[in-house]
Amino acid sequence: MKKVRSPLFYVGDKYKIMPQLKELFPKNINVFYDVFAGGGSASMAVKAKEYKMNDINSNIIHLHKYLREQTSDLNKFLDKMYKLIHYYNLTCSAKGELPENFMEVKKNYKKTYYAKINKEGYLRLRNDFNLNQDNMDLLYLLLVFGFNHMTRFNKAGEFNLPVGNVDWNKNVENALKNYAQFNNENKITLYNQDFEEFILKQKIGDQDFLYFDPPYLITFSEYNKLWNNETESRLYNLLDELNGKNIKWGLSNVFTHKGKKNDILQGWVKKNNYYVYPIKSNYISRFDNSIKEDTTEVLIMNRKGEEND
Numbered sequence: 001m002k003k004v005r006s007p008l009f010y011v012g013d014k015y016k017i018m019p020q021l022k023e024l025f026p027k028n029i030n031v032f033y034d035v036f037a038g039g040g041s042a043s044m045a046v047k048a049k050e051y052k053m054n055d056i057n058s059n060i061i062h063l064h065k066y067l068r069e070q071t072s073d074l075n076k077f078l079d080k081m082y083k084l085i086h087y088y089n090l091t092c093s094a095k096g097e098l099p100e101n102f103m104e105v106k107k108n109y110k111k112t113y114y115a116k117i118n119k120e121g122y123l124r125l126r127n128d129f130n131l132n133q134d135n136m137d138l139l140y141l142l143l144v145f146g147f148n149h150m151t152r153f154n155k156a157g158e159f160n161l162p163v164g165n166v167d168w169n170k171n172v173e174n175a176l177k178n179y180a181q182f183n184n185e186n187k188i189t190l191y192n193q194d195f196e197e198f199i200l201k202q203k204i205g206d207q208d209f210l211y212f213d214p215p216y217l218i219t220f221s222e223y224n225k226l227w228n229n230e231t232e233s234r235l236y237n238l239l240d241e242l243n244g245k246n247i248k249w250g251l252s253n254v255f256t257h258k259g260k261k262n263d264i265l266q267g268w269v270k271k272n273n274y275y276v277y278p279i280k281s282n283y284i285s286r287f288d289n290s291i292k293e294d295t296t297e298v299l300i301m302n303r304k305g306e307e308n309d
Contacts, residue, residue: 007175009149010039018045024305030207044182054191054198061192066136071180088121091167115165122163130158210249236268243302255296275301
């Protein structure tokens with residue numbers, strides 16, 4: 001099935017494995033609760049009558065609100081982005097706009113050629129944004145051209161991510177087109193709350209489905225610095241409470257990763273006899289992309305997966 005990625009290119013995005021996950025999700029969903037929404041690729045891949053997307057990261061929710069407004073007229077938005085890309089002298093392979101020495105730079109800097117070309121313009125872009133952080137156009141460009149498509153601010157509140165080896169390419173535009181279609185054809189509500197606060201305020205129906213993709217306790221990334229044993233246990237207690245109310249949910253997580261084991265997770269699953277489905281993971285070694293990391297990714301559900309009914 002088609003893999004649909006959000007134009008926010010969020011770290012930990014599940015777009016590569018969503019075809020596996022959605023086969024296990026209920027076939028008829030009224031409201032899809034994307035509790036740790038991130039970039040929103042899970043919501044974009046699932047068919048439902050309504051979507052409620054939540055994330056505690058206020059920057060990511062602001063970007064969602066911005067993109068929802070901008071993609072209501074995608075062509076107008078793209079034209080604005082093209083002008084900014086040209087103004088900052090950044091590359092735009094989507095339109096074939098590359099410098100004359102592009103192939104020479106690519107030959108000499110095989111893994112960092114876009115970073116080499118875009119660095120000067122990117123730093124100017126970053127400086128301009130830090131002078132006026134209300135300019136969401138500049139923040140989105142920083143997300144596209146920045147290292148690993150991340151949003152990161154220092155203690156002084158300044159965006160401080162270095163340039164990435166990326167550019168404005170066809171993948172960016174395809175992601176924006178998919179997002180525009182999803183945004184313009186569906187009923188979507190955004191929330192910026194703690195996961196438990198978000199859920200406890202909702203009136204959840206029999207045909208609703210809750211998807212949880214929290215930070216993983218045994219992996220490290222910029223977005224899971226606030227996750228610990230206490231929040232992990234709080235999540236499990238919430239899931240148990242929802243199960244007691246016959247509310248359907250699914251939880252993405254990993255049992256093992258790089259030699260580490262999540263014993264808390266495995267003990268909780270065994271105690272409650274929840275359904276566990278192995279997922280073919282997309283974790284790849286950064287040193288050799290032919291070698292997969294020692295990662296056991298799973299989808300845990302409190303109801304039997306649809307494909308096995």
